[in-house]
Amino acid sequence: MKAILEAMESRLYGQSVNVRLLLAGLLAGGHVLLEGAPGLGKTKMARTLAELTGGDYRRVQFTPDLMPGDITGGVIFNMRENDFKTVLGPVFTNVLLADEINRAGPKTQAALLEAMEERQVTIQGVTHPLPDPFFVIATQNPVDYEGTYPLPEAQLDRFLFKLKLDYPAQADEDTMLKAHVPHTAQQEQTLAALLTPELVREERRRVAGIVVEDSLIHYITTLIRKTRESNRIQLGASPRAGIAVLMASKAWAHLEGRSYVTPDDIKLVARPALRHRLLLSPQAELEGATSDHLIQETLAAVPVPR
Structure with missing residues (x-):
């Protein structure tokens, strides 16, 4: 746990408490909603934790035209085999980043209700269990209201934490600028996974x-x-x-x-x-x-x- 925290803090400046709370959310078996102005590193925080924990990671950009089936999956007709086939959506992963979740309509937001609470998804009457661990990190922008749909209370209640990201201190911002590298170089600097899904389950048993x-x-x-x-x-x-x-x-x-x-x-x-x-x-x-x-x-x- 100490190594994971150090690795995350080496990339995310001025967010020490939020980094710890995000990791605590994973260990507690809950989900986390990140709220902050653009450019504060919400997506980077989620991606960094996903790299360190291992397992599968999916990112879904929530937009007004996103449909529930784009998240959960659906049943399609396979013309070659002349049969119907179930295609599982991106929600079937260990870490799911729901980016700008309040930009999608209520119908699409509700597609995550069953997954977040019961760790399963029902498609055409058939229930499919989700991987263990299953961890949702959602982000939203509090200052951009046009074209957004606020999350209802029932959806908010399914998040363990709502973390508010604020601007870093000037010393942290100085360090951030000194350590900045171009985006192409960032893609090459992937972090080695320090956990596996099995180790996450073991840590959760210790927390219990x-x-x-x-x-x-x-x-x-x-x-x-x-x-x-x-x-x-x-x-x-x-x-x-x-x-x-x-x-x-x-x-x-x-x-x-x-x-x-x-x-x-x-x-x-x-x-x-x-x-x-x-x-x-x-x-x-x-x-x-x-x-x-x-x-x-x-x-x-x-x-x-x-």
Whole structure:
């Protein structure tokens, strides 16, 4: 894990926390939504992790004319054999990059619902299991609204994390410019895989064995329930959100080299795990509040177990 983090940080400058959270999302068995302005390295981050983890990697550019079958696959008629044949789509891979996912229509976005939750795809009534591991990294641009279709709450809830990429510090940007090489040279600098699908499954079993005390379980459920009681939040976090915080805190503790979870682990993963699951009330939006602010207020209001 340390070698993977070092390799990713050698390519991605000023995104140390997001790099760790992306890897934690993979180890926790979830999916990650990357949001940021153009040119911040969202696609590069996904491709770098895919190179390091080994296995199959597919990239789908979401566009308004993309159809569900372009992702899941479909049944076609084979004239040579005079029979119907099932053609599996790009979703049958270990790491799927759904680039600019909010540019496709709701029908196409919904094609990923079954795959992300149940790790399977149904084509013409026949269910096909997806490879294990199966990890979706989706990207979206928050400043480009024309020709986009915002993800519905049911789709957002299937992402373990929503990571927000911001501009790097000037020192990191200086390093980035010094290390820049032309695109043709970048294609030759592929990273050697440090993991395999089998090793990913083994790491996930280790994450599942991370110890979480009962007091911390109660702390997580208290945080989740607190979001449902606030009059500034129209739709609070679901029980699935509590599971997301639990698994994410285990994965973060594993990356830190510990066999147990601490309250600080929970606090750190709470914001990326909950920010996309809360629906603010109209009054809170008028006041300029954001989900990150309300999550921080909730964390401050709940006593930390000792």
